[in-house]
Amino acid sequence: MTETSEPQMSRIQQKNRDLILHGALEAFSANGLRGATIDQIARSAGLSKPNVLYYFGSKDEIHKALLTTLLEMWLAPMQQIDPDGDPLSEVLRYMRAKLMMSQDYPRESRLFAHEILQGAPHLTEILGGGLREIVDRAAGVLQGWMDQGRLAPVDPRHLIFSIWSMTQHYADFEAQVRAVLGPGRDPIDEGGVFLDNLYRKLLTP
Amino acid sequence: MTETSEPQMSRIQQKNRDLILHGALEAFSANGLRGATIDQIARSAGLSKPNVLYYFGSKDEIHKALLTTLLEMWLAPMQQIDPDGDPLSEVLRYMRAKLMMSQDYPRESRLFAHEILQGAPHLTEILGGGLREIVDRAAGVLQGWMDQGRLAPVDPRHLIFSIWSMTQHYADFEAQVRAVLGPGRDPIDEGGVFLDNLYRKLLTP
Amino acid sequence: MTETSEPQMSRIQQKNRDLILHGALEAFSANGLRGATIDQIARSAGLSKPNVLYYFGSKDEIHKALLTTLLEMWLAPMQQIDPDGDPLSEVLRYMRAKLMMSQDYPRESRLFAHEILQGAPHLTEILGGGLREIVDRAAGVLQGWMDQGRLAPVDPRHLIFSIWSMTQHYADFEAQVRAVLGPGRDPIDEGGVFLDNLYRKLLTP
Amino acid sequence: MTETSEPQMSRIQQKNRDLILHGALEAFSANGLRGATIDQIARSAGLSKPNVLYYFGSKDEIHKALLTTLLEMWLAPMQQIDPDGDPLSEVLRYMRAKLMMSQDYPRESRLFAHEILQGAPHLTEILGGGLREIVDRAAGVLQGWMDQGRLAPVDPRHLIFSIWSMTQHYADFEAQVRAVLGPGRDPIDEGGVFLDNLYRKLLTP
DNA sequence: TATGAATGAGTTTTCATTCAT
DNA sequence: AATGAATGAAAACTCATTCAT
Numbered sequence: 001m002t003e004t005s006e007p008q009m010s011r012i013q014q015k016n017r018d019l020i021l022h023g024a025l026e027a028f029s030a031n032g033l034r035g036a037t038i039d040q041i042a043r044s045a046g047l048s049k050p051n052v053l054y055y056f057g058s059k060d061e062i063h064k065a066l067l068t069t070l071l072e073m074w075l076a077p078m079q080q081i082d083p084d085g086d087p088l089s090e091v092l093r094y095m096r097a098k099l100m101m102s103q104d105y106p107r108e109s110r111l112f113a114h115e116i117l118q119g120a121p122h123l124t125e126i127l128g129g130g131l132r133e134i135v136d137r138a139a140g141v142l143q144g145w146m147d148q149g150r151l152a153p154v155d156p157r158h159l160i161f162s163i164w165s166m167t168q169h170y171a172d173f174e175a176q177v178r179a180v181l182g183p184g185r186d187p188i189d190e191g192g193v194f195l196d197n198l199y200r201k202l203l204t205p
Numbered sequence: 206m207t208e209t210s211e212p213q214m215s216r217i218q219q220k221n222r223d224l225i226l227h228g229a230l231e232a233f234s235a236n237g238l239r240g241a242t243i244d245q246i247a248r249s250a251g252l253s254k255p256n257v258l259y260y261f262g263s264k265d266e267i268h269k270a271l272l273t274t275l276l277e278m279w280l281a282p283m284q285q286i287d288p289d290g291d292p293l294s295e296v297l298r299y300m301r302a303k304l305m306m307s308q309d310y311p312r313e314s315r316l317f318a319h320e321i322l323q324g325a326p327h328l329t330e331i332l333g334g335g336l337r338e339i340v341d342r343a344a345g346v347l348q349g350w351m352d353q354g355r356l357a358p359v360d361p362r363h364l365i366f367s368i369w370s371m372t373q374h375y376a377d378f379e380a381q382v383r384a385v386l387g388p389g390r391d392p393i394d395e396g397g398v399f400l401d402n403l404y405r406k407l408l409t410p
Numbered sequence: 411m412t413e414t415s416e417p418q419m420s421r422i423q424q425k426n427r428d429l430i431l432h433g434a435l436e437a438f439s440a441n442g443l444r445g446a447t448i449d450q451i452a453r454s455a456g457l458s459k460p461n462v463l464y465y466f467g468s469k470d471e472i473h474k475a476l477l478t479t480l481l482e483m484w485l486a487p488m489q490q491i492d493p494d495g496d497p498l499s500e501v502l503r504y505m506r507a508k509l510m511m512s513q514d515y516p517r518e519s520r521l522f523a524h525e526i527l528q529g530a531p532h533l534t535e536i537l538g539g540g541l542r543e544i545v546d547r548a549a550g551v552l553q554g555w556m557d558q559g560r561l562a563p564v565d566p567r568h569l570i571f572s573i574w575s576m577t578q579h580y581a582d583f584e585a586q587v588r589a590v591l592g593p594g595r596d597p598i599d600e601g602g603v604f605l606d607n608l609y610r611k612l613l614t615p
Numbered sequence: 616m617t618e619t620s621e622p623q624m625s626r627i628q629q630k631n632r633d634l635i636l637h638g639a640l641e642a643f644s645a646n647g648l649r650g651a652t653i654d655q656i657a658r659s660a661g662l663s664k665p666n667v668l669y670y671f672g673s674k675d676e677i678h679k680a681l682l683t684t685l686l687e688m689w690l691a692p693m694q695q696i697d698p699d700g701d702p703l704s705e706v707l708r709y710m711r712a713k714l715m716m717s718q719d720y721p722r723e724s725r726l727f728a729h730e731i732l733q734g735a736p737h738l739t740e741i742l743g744g745g746l747r748e749i750v751d752r753a754a755g756v757l758q759g760w761m762d763q764g765r766l767a768p769v770d771p772r773h774l775i776f777s778i779w780s781m782t783q784h785y786a787d788f789e790a791q792v793r794a795v796l797g798p799g800r801d802p803i804d805e806g807g808v809f810l811d812n813l814y815r816k817l818l819t820p
Numbered sequence: 821t822a823t824g825a826a827t828g829a830g831t832t833t834t835c836a837t838t839c840a841t
Numbered sequence: 842a843a844t845g846a847a848t849g850a851a852a853a854c855t856c857a858t859t860c861a862t
Contacts (some may be wrong), residue, residue: 010824031323035239037852051826053854081224110322113377117315117322118236120380127384135385152406158383158399165374166367172318172371175325179332180362193280194363201357218842253844255838260842264836293841428644441733445649447831461847462804463833520732523787527725527732528646530790537794545795551728562816568809572781575788579780579845582728585735588748604773611767611816628821653857663823665859674857 017055017092021069024062029107032114041060064122067115070108071126077101078138078160088203091159095195098167103188106171113172135160152205159203166195176188220387222260224250226274229267234312237319238268269327273318274332282306283343292350293408296364300400303372308393318377340365342388357410364407371400375380420553426467429455431479435471442524443473472482474532477525480518482535487511488548488570496556498613505573505605512581513598545570562615569612576605632670634660636684639677644722647729648678679737682730685723686741692716693753693775702760703818710778717786718803724786740780745791750775774818781810 009017027036038059042049056062075095081090102109115123123131137159142156158165170177170188177187214222228249232241243264247254261267267323282302286295307314320328340362347361375382375393382392420579434453437446448469452459491500512519517582525533533541545567551568580587580598587597622631638659642651653674657664671677692712696705717724730738730782750772757771785792785803792802 012825016825031239032237033239033240033309033320035323038854039852048827049853050828054826055825057854059853097846113322114237116293116378116381117318118348120384124384125244125381129384131381132385132387149397154402155395155399160385161374161378161396162399162403165370165378169366169370173321173366175329176321176336177366178336179329180337180365182337184218190360191363194360194367196406197359198367200280200404202403221842240835244834254836255845256843258837262837316844426670426846427686429735440649442650443825445647448833449831458848460834460849464845464847466769467833469832523728523732524647525847526788526791527728528650530794534794536788539794541791542795542797550793565805565809565810568806569797571788571792571806572809572813575780580775583731583776583780585739586731586746587743587776589735589739590747590775592747598620600770601773601776604770604777608777608813608817610811631821654854654855664857665824666822669821669823672858820859 001178002166013055014169016045016047016051016187019047020062021066024066025070025107025111028063028066028114029110032116033059036177038062038161046180052175060122064126066111071123072112074101074107074108074112075131078134081138083141083144087142087151088200091142091151091163091203093201094166095163095199096192098194099170100189102169106174109171110132111170112124113168140203149205151203154202163199166191206273218260221250221252221256223317224252225260225267227269229271230275230312230316231307233268233271233319238264238323243267265327269331271316272327273331275316276328279306279313279317280336282338283339286343286346288346288349292347292356293405296347296356296408297401297404300368300372300404301397303368304375304393304397304400307372307374307376311379314373314376318373340390353410356408359407371396417511423465426457426461428454429457430462430465430472431476434478435517438473438476438524439520440479443469443528446504448472470532474536476521477532478536480521481533484511484518484522485541485544487496488544491548491551493551493554497552497561498610501552501561501569501573501613502606502609505577505609506602509580509598509602509605512577512579516581516584519578523578523582559615561613564612573609576601626672631660631662631666634662635667635670635677636681639681640685640722640726642728643678643681644725648733649675653677669756678745679741681726682737683741685726687725687737689716689723690746692747693749696753696756697755698759702757702766703815706757706766706774706818707779707811707814710782710814711807713782714785714803714807714810715780717784721786721789724783728783728787764820766818769817780812781806 023041024036024159026044027040030036031040036059038049039054041062042052045052054063056065077094080097081094082122085093111126112123115121138160139156142151145151145155151192174187181190183185225246228246229241231249232245235241236245241264243254243257246267247257250257257267282299285302285380286299290298290395317328320326343365344361347364349357350356351361375396379392386395388394430451433451434446436454437450440446441450446469448459448462451472452462456490462472487504490507491504495503522533526530548570549566552561552569555561556563556566565580580601584597591597591600624679635656638656639651641659642655645651646655653664656677657667660667667677671680688703692709695712696709700708727738730736739789753775757766757774760766761768785798785806788803794800
């Protein structure tokens with residue numbers, strides 16, 4: 001969560017930037033870009049409102065910086081799919097990694113969900129066509145395995161969509177999941193079992 | 206989309222309520238509750254701002270009324286799962302119905318997505334435990350089929366989550382889906398094929 | 411000071427617009443565009459701040475509307491120079507008219523002075539090249555008279571500048587004029603005598 | 616432009632004060648007292664904002680110091696009117712000197728214009744009645760010449776106003792002058808010819 | 821001297837809501 | 842039923858100034 005490209009940044013500055021981004025994650029993930037206020041962010045970061053704007057020029061900039069900062073981490077698991085690994089294991093490992101992110105970083109998941117729901121204006125600006133290239137690479141690996149008969153043939157991009165949607169569902173729609181399951185259950189743990197089975201059946205050649 | 210509990214409502218009143226709800230769907234689905242403004246809704250409905258508030262006392266009330274109005278339609282497909290039908294066909298039919306809703310009613314899908322992302326404060330109020338009961342019934346049907354060996358055994362509630370998440374993904378995350386697939390493709394059509402295969406493999410006993 | 415091009419405007423709306431423009435003239439002429447606050451304008455107009463913005467969308471818009479509203483009146487005297495009149499009388503009449511405007515409308519004079527000092531960003535937008543054409547016409551008339559030997563030959567545009575600067579000086583630099591002359595004198599009355607003599611001597615062929 | 620009353624000031628201090636005053640002239644002349652920001656001044660001076668305030672305690676003080684610093688230079692030409700010189704030559708020389716200041720120091724001219732437009736609060740404080748005395752002296756010289764029949768009789772103070780207004784017009788209202796004359800002309804050069812002629816005709820006895 | 825950091829007091833603007841008719 | 846007019850409360854920013862080092 002630290003920015004290292006601009007070297008001249010003091011300890012305290014770095015710390016405050018992180019406090020702000022942390023508060024912003026809290027606010028934006030709960031209320032969306034428009035619904036969050038700089039006041040919330042400032043309070044959550046323990047700073048004054050103008051001080052927040054001293055570090056980031058505007059609310060939009062905080063939002064953009066937050067997305068930028070988190071994007072890499074968000075996309076990392078997919079880039080770790082190993083073309084030389086065992087196909088099914090690799091897919092299951094990717095699914096598990098995404099599911100763990102819903103567990104460990106639900107706010108990040110919701111942040112991206114909000115952004116994409118609105119048409120992803122900031123993400124598009126940040127990513128350019130970058131997302132597509134990343135997905136294309138992973139899809140290529142998957143397609144290769146299918147061509148080799150090591151994985152049952154399905155559309156690799158829709159396979160990826162399915163992993164995204166099902167794993168993130170546990171974070172983004174947590175309120176609903178809890179309402180349906182009732183108390184005393186571990187949605188993500190159960191989801192792991194369900195999804196493991198699902199992808200084994202779907203992809204075993 | 207009409208409200209029938211208060212009988213004395215003129216034709217024109219009814220029409221204006223519908224216009225407002227229509228405009229509200231447009232605004233709320235695109236920008237969320239906080240991001241949408243009454244001005245947008247009024248403009249989209251072709252009415253004046255105070256007139257909008259004459260029909261519904263506040264922005265929150267419009268939102269609540271909209272959710273209420275759409276909820277039944279939103280949950281209808283699940284209630285149409287027929288215990289006496291063919292298990293796999295029933296599940297696939299349900300999945301298809303949900304997928305078609307992403308195609309035909311993407312704004313409704315995003316409206317609910319926004320609401321649940323925020324913790325579903327209004328929905329909880331409206332539904333009480335209603336959602337749970339509805340899901341419990343469907344889950345009971347599914348479980349029965351599994352117990353009879355007519356469907357491969359999986360957790361029925363997580364099965365339902367998977368259908369929700371994957372089908373709604375095409376509406377809620379449309380921006381991302383389009384960015385990944387590029388132009389000239391029909392995401393939902395392709396998704397139908399993918400999901401049909403997925404659930405056949407998952408659920409065939 | 412009333413706007414007649416948009417007919418559907420109620421009595422009260424018209425009155426409030428005028429109140430606002432009046433308050434804006436007060437504030438802008440004294441403090442300039444940046445120095446004046448909407449609060450000042452609102453107080454001076456006896457309205458609430460948001461109500462001021464209900465009539466004009468922003469501070470800039472008020473300023474622009476004010477300049478637009480006053481521009482015609484401001485340029486009127488020059489357009490009344492009569493090609494068929496007596497040359498010297500016409501020039502003197504124009505000078506007198508401008509001088510009277512410094513007497514009767516000093517705030518308007520200062521408003522334009524502020525705007526032009528800043529490089530006339532709004533005026534340029536409003537006028538386009540309009541000012542030049544208006545001056546060209548008057549300069550043409552003056553030049554004609556000079557060519558006929560009815561007026562001593564001088565550069566007509568600089569003649570116009572001299573009239574502008576000297577007459578407006580009594581409004582724009584009033585503080586200095588008063589400081590130099592001391593109390594108990596009538597600067598504009600004396601200025602009239604001085605300028606009358608000046609232009610007679612300058613222009614009598 | 617240097618301040619000599621406080622003797623212990625290092626070379627570097629002196630240089631920074633000058634840098635600040637230079638930046639302040641830039642900012643204040645373009646935007647007025649309220650419109651200019653310390654940030655602008657600091658950036659223009661190449662110093663940090665708090666450092667600017669280390670040299671001058673407040674924005675107002677910078678402004679006051681700037682006016683004070685420039686005032687002497689601004690009034691110098693009038694004090695150089697030589698009672699023993701040739702009357703017409705002296706007046707023309709003064710007018711030319713003022714006109715050259717519009718050419719060489721337009722920002723200084725605009726700075727004073729802004730200040731006087733606002734009612735000259737700072738100048739009054741600085742000058743006390745000083746301006747009046749200076750003008751009184753010059754007016755006395757002029758009046759003497761008129762009494763001797765060496766200059767046509769006019770009100771000497773209004774004569775001075777006329778010189779001020781017409782010469783400064785080329786700096787203060789430059790935007791307008793350029794808009795009227797169009798490109799490719801030298802306003803001040805032409806103005807010199809015009810004003811030379813004007814004052815010869817006005818003042819030749 | 822010098823400055824990065826911080827902030828209180830504005831200032832513009834937005835917006836849900838109310839008022840008067 | 843309907844709306845032009847109005848506003849309080851908030852929200853995003855700005856900026857002169859101060860603090861700590």
